[in-house]
Amino acid sequence: MDSSSSVTSRSSTVPELPGFYYDPEKNRYFRLLPGNNNCNPLTKESIRQREMESKRLRLLEEDRQRKKAIRTGLNSLFLHQKRQLGLLSSTSYCRRVHELKVNCMQRQKVEIRSPPDFFDSTSANPFQLLLADTACETVFTVNAADRGQCKYGIIKLDSLWNDHLQVDMCDNFNFTNHKINAACWVSVTHPDSHLLLCLMGIANTPGSSGLLPVSQFSNFSEDVLVYLFLSLAVQSRMLCSVKIPMAWSCAWGLNPQVGSCFSTGSTRRVYVTNIVTGLTQTFSTESDVLAQQFATRTPVLYNGCRSGEIFSIDIRQHAKKRCRRKRVCFFHNSAVTSLKILQDENYVMAADMAGKIKLWDLRTRKCVKQYEGHNNQYAHLPLHVNEEAGLLLAVGQDCYTRIWSLQDSQLLRTIPSPYPASKDSIPNVAFSSHLGGRRGVPGLLMAVKQDLFYFSYNTDTWCEH
Structure with a gap:
C-alpha cells in the first residue's frame, strides 16, 4: 500500500469533530477559522483546494508513466488473435484499438x-x-x-x-x-x-x-x-x-x-x-x-x-x-x-x-x-x-x-x-x-x-x- 492510500485510510477512520479539521500527516486536529481577516486561514475551501491540487499532481505523474490499459486482459496480441479467428468484426476491432491507444496518449505542447x-x-x-x-x-x-x-x-x-x-x-x-x-x-x-x-x-x-x-x-x-x-x-x-x-x-x-x-x-x-x-x-x-x-x-x-x-x-x-x-x-x-x-x-x-x-x-x-x-x-x-x-x-x-x-x-x-x-x-x-x-x-x-x-x-x- 502506498503512502497516499494509507493516509486516506487513516483519515477515514478518524471521527469528525464540528469546527475542527483532522490533518492525517500531522496526526492531530486543527480549528477551522472563518477566513475573514486571516493571512493564512485554515478553511474548508482551502483544505479542499489543497487536496485537489495534491491529487492533480499525483495523476500528472501517473500520466507521464502511463503504459497500461484499463481493461484487464485487453492487449494488442489478444485483439489480433480474435480478429484472425473471426471473433471480432472490423468495427469492434477498430473500437478496441482506440480504447488501447487513448490510454497511452502522451501530452505534448x-x-x-x-x-x-x-x-x-x-x-x-x-x-x-x-x-x-x-x-x-x-x-x-x-x-x-x-x-x-x-x-x-x-x-x-x-x-x-x-x-x-x-x-x-x-x-x-x-x-x-x-x-x-x-x-x-x-x-x-x-x-x-x-x-x-x-x-x-x-x-x-x-x-x-x-x-x-x-x-x-x-x-x-x-x-x-x-x-x-x-x-x-x-x-x-x-x-x-x-x-x-x-x-x-x-x-x-x-x-x-x-x-x-x-x-x-x-x-x-x-x-x-x-x-x-x-x-x-x-x-x-x-x-x-x-x-x-x-x-x-x-x-x-x-x-x-x-x-x-x-x-x-x-x-x-x-x-x-x-x-x-x-x-x-x-x-x-x-x-x-x-x-x-x-x-x-x-x-x-x-x-x-x-x-x-x-x-x-x-x-x-x-x-x-x-x-x-x-x-x-x-x-x-x-x-x-x-x-x-x-x-x-x-x-x-x-x-x-x-x-x-x-x-x-x-x-x-x-x-x-x-x-x-x-x-x-x-x-x-x-x-x-x-x-x-x-x-x-x-x-x-x-x-x-x-x-x-x-x-x-x-x-x-x-x-x-
Whole structure:
C-alpha cells in the first residue's frame, strides 16, 4: 500500500469533530477559522483546494508513466488473435484499438505561430472556446482579450502531424465586445463555409445570432486602417443576423427540408430562421434553451432546457400550433447543457448540470445507459461523441477530461489538467480519428489558458496489461 492510500485510510477512520479539521500527516486536529481577516486561514475551501491540487499532481505523474490499459486482459496480441479467428468484426476491432491507444496518449505542447498583432500577443490570450470543423483540418477559437473583448479566429491543423508540433493562426483574426455564447460550423456554399455565432447582449445592445463567412479569415495583407475598420463590429458582418435578447445555443439544419435554416435557443424561446427568405419563426418554451441539435433524416430540432426538459420540434409545422409542437419530451433532473444525436438517430446523448450523462432511447423515452464520473455543478459544458472510434469525451468543472467507451459506458481514462483547477482554466478539447485532415492521425487537442496541447496516439508501442 502506498503512502497516499494509507493516509486516506487513516483519515477515514478518524471521527469528525464540528469546527475542527483532522490533518492525517500531522496526526492531530486543527480549528477551522472563518477566513475573514486571516493571512493564512485554515478553511474548508482551502483544505479542499489543497487536496485537489495534491491529487492533480499525483495523476500528472501517473500520466507521464502511463503504459497500461484499463481493461484487464485487453492487449494488442489478444485483439489480433480474435480478429484472425473471426471473433471480432472490423468495427469492434477498430473500437478496441482506440480504447488501447487513448490510454497511452502522451501530452505534448503545441507552438502557435501567429501573425504580427497590432493589439496584443496571441499567446497571452486564454482560450475560451475550441471548435473543430467536420474534417478536423481547422479549429475556430475564441480567446479572452483586454478590456472585456473577445478575440476570435481560425487555426490550421495541417502541420500538426509533422515532427515539430506547430499550428498556424490565420492573419485576419477579429475582436468583439460581445461574449460568444455558442458556435457551430455551417455548410452553405460548400462544407464548413460559414460559422454560426451566438452573441450575448451588452448594455443597451441586444444579443444576436447569424452566419459569418469563413473566407474572411483567409490569409491576406491589408492596410492597417482597413483592418481596424473590419474589426470594429462583428454583428455588422453577419449574414442573416437575428437580434434576440439572449442567445444560449445554436444549431444548423442538416435535413434537406430545413437545409437553409438555423435555430437559436434563447430565454423561453426558440428562433428558427430561413437564410433564403429571411423569415424567422418563434416557438415559445417553458424554460431557457441551453442546447440544440437538428436531426439529419427528419426535419426535427431537439432542444435541452434549463428546467431539465428535452423536447423536439417539427420545423414543418407552424409555430402557432402549440398543441402539436412537442413530438418527444422527457426530463433530466437538472439543466441540460449539451445534446448529441447519434448516427442511428434513435438515440440522443445528454449532459446536465448535475454531472449526469445519459443515453436516451427516443422510441421508448427511457435512459438506456449512464456514463459515470462527469463533474458539473453549474457550467455550460459540451459533450464530444466520436462514433467511429466508439468514444465519448467530456471536460468536467473540476478541469479533468474524461473518456468513456461509447458502447458499454466504461470510464477509460481521466486526464488531469496541466494547470491547477479554477473557473478560468477549464480545458476545451477536440478529438478526431483524423486530427489535421486526411493525413492526420487520431489524437486529442486540448486548449488550457493560453496554451495548446496535443495528445497523440503512441505509435511506437502498444499498451499491454
